[in-house]
Amino acid sequence: MATDKEWQDRVKGLLKAELKRRNLSYRDLAEKLAGIGVSDTELNIKNKISRGGFTAVFLVQCLEAIGATTLRLD
Template identity: 55%
Template sequence: MAEKTDWEALAANLLKAELKRKGVTYAQLVERLAEIGVAEKEVNVRNKLSRGKFTAAFFLQCLSAISCATLRLEDV
């Protein structure tokens, strides 16, 4: 299995941090994604975040689904 790059790890960590800040579980994220028309399974979301392999579109869909209007990058 390929190693995560620093950028993939950063993207996954940013998304996980926003989920934590919002108090949203993976199951809740799947429900919220469904509400905006994005069909995902919890296991797939968990795997994407674990691997750090997902598209920019998925990243933005997740942020939109959890109502994240701003993303702090200055600490990275």
Template identity: 50%
Template sequence: MAEKTDWEARAANLLKAELKRKGVTYSQLVEKLAEIGIDEKEANIRNKLSRGKFSAAFMLACLQAIEVSSLTL
């Protein structure tokens, strides 16, 4: 079984890939999250993604904000 850090890296890489695929910057993600009622700072998002430490709820909110309807794992 993979260590926790492996799963964190996979989650972060998955979210980063979707942002890249949609052409969304961290700054734009902040704006899109605000549109759905989530207040985040760009620095906080950058830190969460670089560490891979964020909740499933945060990931789902980001995916919703950038209009991702399906993922391939």
């Protein structure tokens, strides 16, 4: 059974992988989030992703902002 830390690491890795596939930085993500009406700084985004304890809402906002239509769980 996975621990909370292991789940957080997995979610963090999924989002970072999606950013890497698209060659996007945290600054790029902040700009794309602003484009869909989500105001957040590059530093806040970096900290949220580093912790891995962000909300599902934040995850979906990020995926929407970067144009992801699917999420690979492997």
